[in-house]
Amino acid sequence: CDYDGPAMKTQVPGPRSQELTKQLGEIQNVGAVNFFCNYNESRGNYLVDVDGNRMLDLYTQISSIPLGYNHPALIKLMAHPDNLSTIVNRPALGILPPGNFPEKLMESLLSVAPSGMTRVQTMACGSCSNENAYKAMFIWYRNKERGHNTPSAEDLSSCMVNQGPGCPDLSILSFMGGFHGRTLGCLATTHSKAIHKVDVPSLDWPIAPFPKLKYPLEEFARENAQEEARCLEEAEDQIVKWRHKGKPVAGIVIEPIQAEGGDNHASPEFFKSLRNIARKHGCAFHVDEVQTGGGCTGKFWAHEHWGMDDPGDIVSFSKKLLTGGFYHKNELQADQPYRIFNTWMGDPSKNLFLTEVLNVIRTENLLEEVTRSGKALLNGLYELQTQYPGILSRARGQGTFCAIDVCDDATRTSIILKARNKGVVLGGCGDRSIRFRPALVFKEYHVHLFLNIFNDVLAQH
Ligand SMILES: Cc1ncc(COP(=O)(O)O)c(CNc2csc(C(=O)O)c2)c1O
Numbered sequence: 001c002d003y004d005g006p007a008m009k010t011q012v013p014g015p016r017s018q019e020l021t022k023q024l025g026e027i028q029n030v031g032a033v034n035f036f037c038n039y040n041e042s043r044g045n046y047l048v049d050v051d052g053n054r055m056l057d058l059y060t061q062i063s064s065i066p067l068g069y070n071h072p073a074l075i076k077l078m079a080h081p082d083n084l085s086t087i088v089n090r091p092a093l094g095i096l097p098p099g100n101f102p103e104k105l106m107e108s109l110l111s112v113a114p115s116g117m118t119r120v121q122t123m124a125c126g127s128c129s130n131e132n133a134y135k136a137m138f139i140w141y142r143n144k145e146r147g148h149n150t151p152s153a154e155d156l157s158s159c160m161v162n163q164g165p166g167c168p169d170l171s172i173l174s175f176m177g178g179f180h181g182r183t184l185g186c187l188a189t190t191h192s193k194a195i196h197k198v199d200v201p202s203l204d205w206p207i208a209p210f211p212k213l214k215y216p217l218e219e220f221a222r223e224n225a226q227e228e229a230r231c232l233e234e235a236e237d238q239i240v241k242w243r244h245k246g247k248p249v250a251g252i253v254i255e256p257i258q259a260e261g262g263d264n265h266a267s268p269e270f271f272k273s274l275r276n277i278a279r280k281h282g283c284a285f286h287v288d289e290v291q292t293g294g295g296c297t298g299k300f301w302a303h304e305h306w307g308m309d310d311p312g313d314i315v316s317f318s319k320k321l322l323t324g325g326f327y328h329k330n331e332l333q334a335d336q337p338y339r340i341f342n343t344w345m346g347d348p349s350k351n352l353f354l355t356e357v358l359n360v361i362r363t364e365n366l367l368e369e370v371t372r373s374g375k376a377l378l379n380g381l382y383e384l385q386t387q388y389p390g391i392l393s394r395a396r397g398q399g400t401f402c403a404i405d406v407c408d409d410a411t412r413t414s415i416i417l418k419a420r421n422k423g424v425v426l427g428g429c430g431d432r433s434i435r436f437r438p439a440l441v442f443k444e445y446h447v448h449l450f451l452n453i454f455n456d457v458l459a460q461h
Pocket residue numbers: 062125126127128130179180181182255259260288289290291292318319
């Protein structure tokens with residue numbers, strides 16, 4: 001179900017894309033539109049645009065397509081009459097769930113539940129999953145502080161006008177370079193690009209530094225360990241400082257690999273230590289797997305590489321799981337109904353697709369494939385950075401969740417655009433990285449196809 005290679009007819013965006021951008025520009029902001037796509041013709045690892053250009057996709061809709069385009073297992077699901085009512089009728093899941101909902105959740109999301117978690121709350125996207133996870137942490141923290149879960153009369157009256165004690169002065173510790181969404185609460189924990197935050201009010205919550213590792217890791221083990229220790233000490237100091245400010249940290253939120261911030265990695269020891277700091281200070285520990293989850297690091301969850309039985313109190317997800325949501329420990333479940341709530345609370349049709357995606361991952365051993373392709377990709381990137389030391393550096397990655405730094409932003413942009421005109425879709429992250437986010441069906445064959453094209457582009461610079 002894949003094409004045998006890229007095939008370009010025009011520069012991208014082509015004439016039809018440009019025409020459609022003008023049309024859409026009459027309706028909404030089109031500044032971020034790259035080009036228009038033909039999702040009927042797109043297949044497997046190949047994205048076809050409206051001008052008939054066929055490109056090998058290593059960005060996959062901001063890392064949200066698990067099995068590539070139009071996978072037969074998902075198409076087949078649409079033909080099944082039993083699934084029709086699930087796709088046509090969207091229920092308000094919080095109050096009127098379909099009869100098969102528990103079974104479908106067991107089949108899909110609970111079959112890949114993180115270690116130590118048996119509960120999951122579905123949502124629509126990454127931001128609303130994180131927003132509700134934050135609220136769950138605040139509710140948990142206040143009930144712990146009170147010693148019971150009955151707000152006082154003063155709590156109930158003051159919260160109606162956004163004042164304490166009903167609206168408590170609690171905080172969430174996040175990390176510089178982190179990205180957790182663009183809604184108000186998530187945005188207060190997002191620190192990747194100023195354009196995401198400028199002009200929007202925020203909250204006085206603590207922000208700790210995330211380790212800036214030197215590569216290759218084996219050459220800088222001592223410096224990197226010192227850098228991680230510095231960041232951990234700073235994080236713990238912030239927790240103490242915010243408690244003294246009367247704004248205690250209810251939860252810590254972190255990505256296993258900071259993606260938007262520039263594919264910043266840290267060691268399993270770093271995360272183990274941070275998890276222990278959270279326990280020591282009575283904070284919940286929220287692992288944001290929206291971009292790293294779903295198999296792209298070679299394990300279904302990136303936090304599995306930490307080798308911990310108790311990796312977190314909350315794990316949020318979206319993108320490759322086709323629906324948003326968060327797993328959580330029992331004690332993080334809101335104590336009353338209608339506290340973590342909205343109209344849809346997820347989408348059962350997406351759970352149907354996810355069950356199929358998980359079946360394909362298992363039957364085609366895609367996690368092993370990702371590990372194999374990832375090794376070939378990272379070795380190829382190591383070779384290219386040796387060949388073009390003036391342009392490339394800091395090749396890094398886990399599974400196919402890889403990245404490489406370019407000497408400056410302008411050169412990065414030029415490389416991404418040239419690669420696209422040669423039939424490869426790439427994305428950037430941070431201030432100078434190119435990130436690789438292929439689908440789970442990206443084989444070694446595709447790696448070598450990509451590396452050849454990437455080499456041609458670099459040779460022109
Ligand atoms: C680690 C992590 N956490 C939360 C989010 C927010 O998810 P959405 O709200 O975009 O579904 C994301 C979304 N990723 C993302 C990539 S570019 C982008 C954007 O809004 O520009 C967002 C994420 O990577």
